[in-house]
Amino acid sequence: MRVTTIATLLAFSAGSAFAWGNLGHETIGFVAQSFLAPNALSFVQTTLGSVWNFSLGPAAIWADEVKGETAFKWSANLHFVDAEDNPPTSCSVNEQRDCANNLCILGAIANYTTRVVDTKLDDEQIMEALLFLDHFLGDIGQPLHVEAFEVGGNDISAKCSGESSSNLHAVWDTGMVTKHIDQSHGGTPQQYATDLVAEIKTGSFESETAQWLACTNPTETLSSRALVHPGAQIEADVRALVARAGDAEDATITPLACPLAWAAESNAFDCTVVFNFTTGEDLCSGAYFNAAIPVIDLQLAKQGFRLAAWLNVLFDGSTMLP
Numbered sequence: 001m002r003v004t005t006i007a008t009l010l011a012f013s014a015g016s017a018f019a020w021g022n023l024g025h026e027t028i029g030f031v032a033q034s035f036l037a038p039n040a041l042s043f044v045q046t047t048l049g050s051v052w053n054f055s056l057g058p059a060a061i062w063a064d065e066v067k068g069e070t071a072f073k074w075s076a077n078l079h080f081v082d083a084e085d086n087p088p089t090s091c092s093v094n095e096q097r098d099c100a101n102n103l104c105i106l107g108a109i110a111n112y113t114t115r116v117v118d119t120k121l122d123d124e125q126i127m128e129a130l131l132f133l134d135h136f137l138g139d140i141g142q143p144l145h146v147e148a149f150e151v152g153g154n155d156i157s158a159k160c161s162g163e164s165s166s167n168l169h170a171v172w173d174t175g176m177v178t179k180h181i182d183q184s185h186g187g188t189p190q191q192y193a194t195d196l197v198a199e200i201k202t203g204s205f206e207s208e209t210a211q212w213l214a215c216t217n218p219t220e221t222l223s224s225r226a227l228v229h230p231g232a233q234i235e236a237d238v239r240a241l242v243a244r245a246g247d248a249e250d251a252t253i254t255p256l257a258c259p260l261a262w263a264a265e266s267n268a269f270d271c272t273v274v275f276n277f278t279t280g281e282d283l284c285s286g287a288y289f290n291a292a293i294p295v296i297d298l299q300l301a302k303q304g305f306r307l308a309a310w311l312n313v314l315f316d317g318s319t320m321l322p
């Protein structure tokens with residue numbers, strides 16, 4: 001089976017310079033898995049199978065593993081949106097400006113949302129759609145995946161835990177996440193996800209989850225509709241998209257409200273936190289690390305919760321979440 005081969009071959013060579021690293025993606029997948037409604041859970045387990053241990057956790061890294069392969073080179077530009085803003089002075093995402101021809105993470109989420117429920121596709125195509133959604137709903141929460149400046153921070157050298165050879169993007173993808181999991185969450189993405197799920201259910205995130213499902217732009221006030229029915233916009237997005245994709249004569253990708261709102265939230269952190277450091281500062285300790293970790297906790301928890309909501313609407317008809 002091709003996926004097995006690819007996963008095995010690349011497990012040791014996959015670069016993590018351009019995405020939440022494996023730990024971050026796995027954490028998001030495990031968070032999502034624990035909030036799946038019955039039909040979505042059954043779909044995920046059947047579709048992923050034993051190759052991915054029936055779970056969105058391990059499966060979340062596939063899209064990074066294949067993007068260097070000749071057969072999947074086309075997918076590399078789908079992991080981000082190049083927001084042409086000016087952090088930390090001004091931050092913004094604009095679909096027309098930043099996502100030409102829909103060839104960015106915004107268009108990719110819309111595309112794979114329609115494909116994951118397209119009964120005309122074969123099993124492997126549907127599995128790939130799920131694997132891409134699992135990954136892209138994670139990447140869109142990484143602030144530097146919604147930033148064009150200095151190639152999303154890849155061209156800014158940075159120090160992490162005494163190592164000067166890193167760059168800003170890699171520190172956010174991997175450096176800080178790894179140190180945080182080792183220091184505070186038992187060293188595994190499973191434990192980290194368990195701890196974030198507890199924060200969502202009964203902890204510091206409990207009061208925020210309605211807002212996470214509302215898809216409001218951080219610069220807008222929370223609409224009363226979102227408070228009455230959290231998830232309404234997610235449901236509207238998914239239903240409009242699926243209904244339209246079923247109409248062969250009008251099968252263009254509809255711009256979605258939610259992924260754009262998620263991208264805007266991530267991008268806002270580029271102005272408030274991500275680019276606020278001084279040259280030579282060690283980003284994996286001290287003030288910068290202490291400011292970044294709550295953002296990482298929030299973004300991983302939020303995107304895992306949203307991934308579950310997204311799949312629940314597709315397979316169970318509503319977000320099925322508090």
Ligand SMILES: [Zn+2]
Nearest residue numbers: 018019079139
């Ligand atoms: Zn990625």
